[in-house]
Amino acid sequence: MSRPAPPTGGHPGSLIRGLLFHLGLVVTVLIWTMVSLPSFGLPLRWRYWWITRWCSIVAWMVRVIGGIRIEVNGLENRPAKPAVVLAKHQSAWETLNLLPWFYPQSWVLKRELLRIPLFGWGLARLDPIAIDRAAGREALRQVIDQGRQKLARGRWVVVFPEGTRVPPGERGRYQQGGALLACRAGAQVVPVAHNAGEHWPRRGLRMIPGVIRVEIGAPIDTTGRTPAEVNGLAEAWIESRMATISGGQAAGG
Template structure:
């Protein structure tokens, strides 16, 4: 690609990104406000209504950002809800794994619930909101609330790296999600994707292309320690990233 073509592509990514992020801000405010009447309703009704915003985001990802989604390994998804441990590169996976694992609860920072408008709706989805500085108490909340939610038929989605990690890098995989799976007696479903290559964690630029999402075979937890489970999970995810992530070290 010539220098002029590169500049043109970069400019196009910025324009797309500006429109896309403006759409995100606008629609989340509108949807939060129109969702206010659903707040007193039982969880399953308000959950269905509030999460329709994720469908709006998916539409904008395709038609404004110019990003297609390609899935593989969908047959690996267990028939009963359990724990999903997913790669964390972008905001994409926090919103767009919902159709695969429905209904679901996220393990997230309590501070997110304080965000005006957005946090109101998020709080009504009954997430597992923790104080990261609480140490063992935060872990206890994840275990206790997670087991209850799994028993009620909800998936628990955990990003074991803890924070969004740029493409080509690997964060430290934490054992909280694996511990929950072991205590609840359910398998771990690993998910790898390259969303960060198209919807980066920082900046406004959006790069058109294809997000590849791969769901791995369930990892049994019976008779295993959380350390064994998270080691198997991280090994599968990072090996899968070598296949689907263009900026992963294994593909350089």
């Protein structure tokens, strides 16, 4: 199912911004990984705090180099107890920049990412839920078992139910793994919608100036509900908000 995609490529300076931004990503991840090596032997809480300071650097580059502002609505909807976050997946932005609002968090991600030199080393030290997508039911079991452990330790679990980045204006198939985890753990689900893909596209180098709008929905109680019901409620809320926030006017760059 798809909607007309908003224009994202014709803004003056977007390619120059993108080239500078991605160069900054490469340089800072190399530097930050090297300066973070001594923290690898520290307790998880300390090394997590230090390594994730890089996300703050990325957020600064998004704002200053990319010319992109962030607007967040619904912060009051966050439950006091860590929950399962089901978020729209359009960009690399949400893999790094949901952290200030859901801290500390564990991501469900592809195991192959941990094999990337330097970047993967640091990522592995953040104790993510790394799965083999080709493992089928075993991968789902890993999400449930590890996810319950993370929640019990006071960590948010961030899941992108579409599984892969979906271009703006399009809608992927929402998989039930995150909802199943929440139901098994007795945790709430927090749906998150955003239009980051309109400004930090999943492909190409352009960074499109403008506003990333983030909407945090009211928690979905899993008590007495099936994973399919919970997943459906989250999907319906996210996609209804996408129809509102998608295609906002971007500023020139």
